[in-house]
Amino acid sequence: MAxxxxxxxxxxKSLLDGRKRVAIEAVHPEIDAGRxxxxxxxxxxxxxxxxxxxxxxxxxxxxxxxxxxxxxxxxEARMQAIGNDRWSGSFEIDRPEDYLYTVxxxxxxxxxxxxxxxxxxxxxxxxxVDLQIxxxxxxxxxxxxxxxxxxxxxxxxxxxxxxxRAAATTALSPELYxxxxxxxxxxxxxxxTRELRVSVDRERARFSAWYELFPRSTATEPxxxxxxxxxxxxxxxxxxxxxxxxxxxxxxxxxxxxxxxxNNNTTATPTDPGSPxxxxxxxxxxxxxxxxxxxxxxxxxxxxxxxxxxxxxxLDMAFQCSxxxxxxxxHPEWFRSRPDGSIQYAENPPKKYQDICPFDFxxxxxxxxxxxxxxxxxxxxxxxxxxxxxxxxxTKAFPFWEWIIAEVKGKCPDVIFLSEAFTRPKVxxxxxxxGFTQSYTYFAWRFGRYELTEYLRExxxxxVAQYFRPNFWPNTPDILTGQLQSGERSVFAARFVLAATLGxxxxxxxxxxxxxxxxxxxxxxxxxxxxxxxxxxxxxLNDPRSLAPLIRQVNAIRRAHLxxxxxxxxxxxxxxxxxFLTYSKSSGDDVILMVVNLDPAYKQAGWLDLNLxxxxxxxxxxxxxxxxxxxxxxxxxxxxxxxELDPAVTPAHILHVRQSAAESP
Numbered sequence: 001m002a003x004x005x006x007x008x009x010x011x012x013k014s015l016l017d018g019r020k021r022v023a024i025e026a027v028h029p030e031i032d033a034g035r036x037x038x039x040x041x042x043x044x045x046x047x048x049x050x051x052x053x054x055x056x057x058x059x060x061x062x063x064x065x066x067x068x069x070x071x072x073x074x075x076e077a078r079m080q081a082i083g084n085d086r087w088s089g090s091f092e093i094d095r096p097e098d099y100l101y102t103v104x105x106x107x108x109x110x111x112x113x114x115x116x117x118x119x120x121x122x123x124x125x126x127x128x129v130d131l132q133i134x135x136x137x138x139x140x141x142x143x144x145x146x147x148x149x150x151x152x153x154x155x156x157x158x159x160x161x162x163x164x165r166a167a168a169t170t171a172l173s174p175e176l177y178x179x180x181x182x183x184x185x186x187x188x189x190x191x192x193t194r195e196l197r198v199s200v201d202r203e204r205a206r207f208s209a210w211y212e213l214f215p216r217s218t219a220t221e222p223x224x225x226x227x228x229x230x231x232x233x234x235x236x237x238x239x240x241x242x243x244x245x246x247x248x249x250x251x252x253x254x255x256x257x258x259x260x261x262x263n264n265n266t267t268a269t270p271t272d273p274g275s276p277x278x279x280x281x282x283x284x285x286x287x288x289x290x291x292x293x294x295x296x297x298x299x300x301x302x303x304x305x306x307x308x309x310x311x312x313x314x315l316d317m318a319f320q321c322s323x324x325x326x327x328x329x330x331h332p333e334w335f336r337s338r339p340d341g342s343i344q345y346a347e348n349p350p351k352k353y354q355d356i357c358p359f360d361f362x363x364x365x366x367x368x369x370x371x372x373x374x375x376x377x378x379x380x381x382x383x384x385x386x387x388x389x390x391x392x393x394x395t396k397a398f399p400f401w402e403w404i405i406a407e408v409k410g411k412c413p414d415v416i417f418l419s420e421a422f423t424r425p426k427v428x429x430x431x432x433x434x435g436f437t438q439s440y441t442y443f444a445w446r447f448g449r450y451e452l453t454e455y456l457r458e459x460x461x462x463x464v465a466q467y468f469r470p471n472f473w474p475n476t477p478d479i480l481t482g483q484l485q486s487g488e489r490s491v492f493a494a495r496f497v498l499a500a501t502l503g504x505x506x507x508x509x510x511x512x513x514x515x516x517x518x519x520x521x522x523x524x525x526x527x528x529x530x531x532x533x534x535x536x537x538x539x540x541l542n543d544p545r546s547l548a549p550l551i552r553q554v555n556a557i558r559r560a561h562l563x564x565x566x567x568x569x570x571x572x573x574x575x576x577x578x579x580f581l582t583y584s585k586s587s588g589d590d591v592i593l594m595v596v597n598l599d600p601a602y603k604q605a606g607w608l609d610l611n612l613x614x615x616x617x618x619x620x621x622x623x624x625x626x627x628x629x630x631x632x633x634x635x636x637x638x639x640x641x642x643x644e645l646d647p648a649v650t651p652a653h654i655l656h657v658r659q660s661a662a663e664s665p
Contacts, residue, residue, distance in 0.1 A: 022060055022105035022190040025051040029466040030196055036433040037098070037197035038466040041206040044566075045090045046198055052105040053085040059111035061184060064089040065191070066101040078181075079103070096413060099198040106189035110137050110180045114172055121168050128163050134171050135161035137180070144183040153179060204244070204387075205416050205437045205469060207565040209500070209555055210314065210507030211243040212476070214532050215251065215293055216273060222538040225273070228294035228302045235302075237541060239309040241514075241548060242555025246306060247314040247389050247507065249477070249533075250276040251299070253283040253290050255322020258345070258354035262535045263521055266354065275533050277318050277391065278355035280325025286376045296383065303384040314418070315380055318391035319373055320346065321357045327372075328357060334369045336360045361397040370400055374407050381408065387416045393431055394421040405435030418471060422479075432468040438505055443472040443498075444479050449581050449598060453572050456502055456583075460567045470567070472503040475513050477533050480526050487518035490600040490647035493550055497652040500554050501594050502583070504566050511539040514547040557628045557654055562587035571614040577606030580643065584614055584657075591615050591657040593625060597645035605644040612639050615657055625655040635660075 027050040029038045040046055052062040062079040079089035093099060113134055120127060135157040142153035156179070160171045170176065218226035218234050231248070238246050254274040261268035268274065279286060289296055303313050321327050327334060328343055335357055336344040346353035359369060377388065393401060408415050419436040421428050432439055441459070446452045459470050474495040475484060483491055492513065499506040508514070512532070521527040530537070541548070558564045563585040573582040579599040585592050593615065597604045617623055620638040627633075629650055634641075645651065 019188045020190045021054045021056075021058075021107060021188070023051075023053055024062075024103050024105050024190055024192045027103055027192055027194075027196070029463060030194070031433065031463065031467055034194040034196050036467060037199040039199045039201065039205075039437075039469065040093045040099075041201050041203050042093055042096050043203070044206070045092050046099070046101065047088060047090040048079070048101060048103060049082070049086060049088045050079070050103045050105075050192070051085050052079070052087045052103070054105075054107060057112075059108040059115055060105055061108040061111065061181070062087045062089070062103060062105040064091060064101060065104055066091045066099055068095055069098045069100060076104075093198065093200055096200060096202060098200050100195045101198065102195050103192040104186070104189050106184055106186055108181075109185065110134075110141070111177070113137060114177060117168065118172055121165070121172070127165075127168055131160050131163050131167050131171060138176070140185065141180045141183045144185075145179075149179060149182065153183075199435075201416065201437055202414055204312070206504055207558075208245050208438075208471075208505045209243045209558065210245040210247050210418075210471070210473075210505070211238050211241065212247040212249070212507060212509045213238075213511070214276070214477075214537070215248055216276075216290075217532055217537045217539065219536075219538070223536060225292045225536060227292070228298040232302050232305050235306055235309055235311060239311050241551050242559065244310060245312050245314050245387060245507070247316070247387075249316045250279055250318055251289055251293055251315065252276070252279045252286060253281040253288050254278050255281050255324035255355060257323035259322075260355050260534050263529065263531060264527070264534055272534065273536055275355060276316075277320065277533075278322040279318060279320065280322045280327065282324065282326075285321070285325050285327060286373075287379045300384055312387055313385060314387035314389050314416075315385045316391060317377065317380075317388045319359055319396060320391075321359070322355055323357055325357070331365070331368070331372075333363050333365045334359055335363075358395065361400055370403060373400075374404050377404065377408050378411065381412050381415060386412065386414050387418070389418040389420060390436070391420055393419050393436065394423040394427050398430060398434060401431060401436070402434040409435070429464060429468055438469045438471045440476075441470045441472060443470070443503075444474055444476075444481055447483055447598070449578055452498070452502075452581055456570060457572070460570045465568065469505065470503050472499040472506040474499050474508060476509050477512075477528070477531065478526070480518065480520055480528050482526070484516075485518050485520050486600070487516060488600045489516060489545065489547070490651050492516050492547055494596055494598065494600060494647070494651035496547060496551065497554060497594070497654070498581070498596055500558060501564060501585075501592075501654065502570070504564065508551075511541060511546075514551060515539060515541075515543055516545065516547070553629065554654070561590055561592055561628075561656070563590045563592040571611060573611050573614070574609040575606050575643075576609070577604055579604040580606055580608070580645075582608055582610075584611075586614070586616060589616070592628075593655040593657050594652060595643050595645065595655070596652040597647055600647050600651070603644060603646040603648075605642070608639075608641050608643055610639045610641065617657070617659055622660040624658050624660060625653075626658070628654045628656055 048064045052060055054060050064077045065074040067074050077089045077091045079087040082088050117130055138153050138157040142150040145153055156176050160167050215231045216226045218230035255278045259268040259274040261272045306313050338344050343357045346356040346358050416437045419431050419439040421431055428439055446455050458464055519529040521529050569586045571584050575582050579597055581596045581598055583594050612619055622637050625634050625636055
C-alpha cells in the first residue's frame, strides 16, 4: 500500500505540473543564461521581451515580475503582445539598488471566453449557457478582488447572467475585461525558471565627461613639480569646460629602481620624475601619497573643493609595483621570481617595463593578495574617492575582478569602475559582465563612416548594450593616433564632437588634447614625443589655438539636452556623401541630429536621407533644425535635405530638431 500511495502522489504531482500549460522562452535581456546582470541607472526603464504561448487556442496573458533586492514582494507590469507569440513589458528603476526580474505567463480564461463570445454573438447563436459561464468566471475573479472591485464584479455578473444581447454587450465591455484582468487565477501559471538581475548604478555611470591631467604638470612655473594645491587652482578651468570627472594618474610615491627617463629612456637622470605607474618606494605604496604632491589632508581638501564645483576626482588604480615597493620586500610570494632569484618585471614583447613588477594572481597566497588589494580600494573610498580608473585590468585574473568589485560595491554602491582594457573584444566584454561600470573602447581607431557605424551599432543596438557602457576617448597618454599626428585643428575638433555626441560618456587627456599636442616619438608609433608619463610638462592654457571654447560649448549642449545623455536611442542616417556621418539621439520631444564631416581638409556637401520615424517626424512634413553650435536655423522638408560643412569653419552640425507647428499632431 505504501508503494501505491507513493505512486499516487507522484501521479498527482505530475497532474498538477501538467496543468501549467504556458511555455516561456527566449527571455530578453538575459545575459549568458542569467549568469551576469544587465545594467541600468536610476530613472532608466528595463524593457523585457519573451515568447509566451500555450497549446491549443486559449488566450494567454503575461507579466514582468520585478522587485528591488531589499523587497520581498514582487511588483507586476503587464506585458503586451507584439506579434508571433512575442510579448513585451517594462518597469522603471526608481531606487539606487539592484533589482530582480522574471516573467510569468498564464491561460487567460476570461479573455478566451470573451474572444469566443464575440464570435458567437456575430453568428447570432444562442448565448444563454455562454453568459452563465461568463458570469461564473466574473464571480470567481471577485473572490480574489479588493472589496470595492469585488462589489463591481458581482454587479457585472448579475447583469451578464440575465442573458440577452444587452448582457452580451456588457460582458464584452473593455471596462469589465480590464477589471477581471486585474485578478487572474495564477495557481496554474508558469514562471520563468530564472530570477534575473539588474545591476543599478548612479547617473554618472551613464552620463559623464572626463578630463585627465597629471598633477605634477599643474605648477604655474615651468619645470616645477605641481601639487594638489596647484590642481585645486586648476579646478575652475576644468569645471568651466563642463567636465564632471577629473581623473588623476597614480598619486603614489614612484620607485627609483629602473626608473624611466624622458621619452621612456631606460636610463634616468637624477631630475627625471619617473612614471607614476611605477608605484612604490621607501616612502610607501598604494595607500601613500607622493610627497611632492602634498599631504593626505591636502588631497582630501582637493576632493571637497572639486565637489563644490560638481566635479568628482577619479583616481587611477594600477595594481602593480615598482621594485622598491614595500610589498616586494614584505610579500615576495605575491610576485613571480626569475631563475636568478630576481622579481619578474612586466613585459609586452618586445617592450620591457623594468620599473614595474606585476602581481602573481596565481600565487600560493592569492587570497592574502586579493584581501590586501581590496583594502587598498576601501582605503581610498574612505578618503572620499568613489570613481576608479583601473589600469590594464585584462592582465589580472577574471575571478579577482568579480570578487573585488562586488566587495567594494557591497560596502559602497556608488563606486564607479572604468576599465582601461585595450584588448580583444570578448575580454573587454567579460570584464564588463564581471562588474566594471564603464570601459574604454576602440573609438580612437575608428575613423571612416562604415567602421564607426558598425562599431557603434554593436555597442548600442545588440546585447552588448545591456552590460557594456562605452567611454569614448580620442586620445590618452598612451594613444596618439596617426590621424591626430597631423596636428590639424579640424581633426581634433571633429574627433571631439564625435566622442562627445556618439557616447553619453567620453573623456580627453588634457591639456594635450585641447592644445592639439601631436608630435609622435617617432614615425609609425602612437607614443607622444616628450610624453608627460616620463617628464613634467608646462601647458599654456591661454593658447589662442585651444579648443577650449568648442569643448565648453559642446559640454553645455550635452547638459542641456537629455537626448545626448544616453546611448540607447542612437540611430544612423544615410547620405550620398561617404564623408558625412549622420546620426540622431532622442529623449521624448528632445531630438538631436548630428552631421559630422569626417574629411579634415576639404569642404563636403551632399544630401541627407533621414529616417523621419527615428526623428519623431511625420512623413514628408516640414520641420526646422537649429544648429546649437552656430545658432543658425534651417527649414527642412521631408527626408532629403542638403548640407555643406567646411572643416575650416566647423566640422559638424549639432541640430535641434523641431517639427513645424503646421505639422504637429
